[in-house]
Amino acid sequence: MLNGKTALITGSTSGIGLATAHVLAEQGINLVLHGLLPEAEGIALAAEFAEKYNVKTLFDGANLMEPEAIETLMTKAVTHMGAVDILVNNAGLQHTEAVDTFPTNKWDMIIAINLSAAFHTIQQSLPRMKANGWGRIINIASVHGLVGSIHKAAYVAAKHGIVGLTKVVALECAEHGVTVNSICPGWVDTPLINTQIGNIAEQQDVTFEQAKYKLVTAKQPLPEMMNPRQIGEFILFLCSDSARSITGSALPMDGAWTAQ
Template identity: 75%
Template sequence: MLAGKTALITGSTSGIGLASAHVLAEQGINLVLHGLMDNDEGARLAQEFSDKYQIKTLFDNANLMDSNAISAFMKRAIQTMGSIDILINNAGIQHTEAVDTFPEDKWHAIMAINLTAAFHTIQHSLAGMKENSWGRIINIASVHGLVASKNKAAYCAAKHGLVGLTKVVALECAEHGITANAICPGWVDTPLINEQITDIANKENSSFEQAKYQLITAKQPLPEMMDPRQIGEFILFLCSDSARSITGSSLPMDGAWTAQ
């Protein structure tokens, strides 16, 4: 059912996005890859996927803070691939600091990349999905789209907003064969949190692994980080026909973080 469809994944050159790209490619799903690489490096990555999985691929390094760049990116992807059937808004950045000293430029950057970019990519994808009476929109939110943590004002605000956007899109698209869901991971073993772990290690004069354990268990009962591939496999399920009635949901993968 999914072989031959096209998935666009923002932030897919590392972490959750890259792992998810491999999971989808294994099923014969064509890919639009995106991330912080120059065009030559990105083209090589796309070619590696194409050669390994025998799928059609495209790479773009559009600046997600620029709505015009997103528009050009989406138009290029649709013209090249024919349609975007599966949209995965995964790109995200982080900055941790108290509200009263939180830098304005960091606030705007986090809002632009973690929330506003998803609005633009969804808007550009919907016409084709409606025409095909099929689409899957999966927004990688966070446990911080459901609960808050100190020093994460912009990240929590953006991820809460992404959950709300997901619900509205689900309501508006329910009659068109399009589902929209938000996955809300807890701790995932990606480069995004290495800075937080390093800060703890330096403050506590502990090893990186000790700091990592301390960071996880301060919030999450399950004392381990999730492998990014697990999220890719959940994405694959949400794309399946078995999940066609799951829409408008905020789905935690958080080691019982929000069960407390």
């Protein structure tokens, strides 16, 4: 059923997005890979996927802070691949600092990349999904789309925002065969959180591995980080026909973090 469909995964040059790209390509899903990589490296990555999985691929390095670049990305995706059937809004970044001194430019960046970019990609892919009577939109939120933590004003605001956006879009396309969900992960072992781990290691004079354990167990009862591939496999399930009634949901995958 999924073989031959096309997925656009924002931020698929690293972490969760890259792992998801592997999981979807294994099923014969064509890929639009995207992320902040030099053009030549992005093209090489796309070629690697095409050869390994025998799928069609495309790379685009659009900076998601720029709506015009997102429009070019979406047009290029449809022109080269024919459609975007599966949209995974995954790209994101973090900055941790108390709200009193939180830099305005970091706030603007995080809101633009972690929230507004998803509005633009959804707006530009939804009409075709509705016309085809099938589509899957998966937004990578976070437990921070459901609860707050100190020093994460922009991130928590953006992630709560994307959970809200998910609900509205799901309601608006429920009759058109398009499902829209947010996944709300706890800690996932990716480069995104290395700075936070590094800060703990420095402040508490412990090793990187010890700091990692401290970070995970501070709030998450399950004392281990998820592997990014676990998120990719959940995304694959949400794309399946068995998941056609799951829509408008914010789905925690958080080692019981939000059970408390």
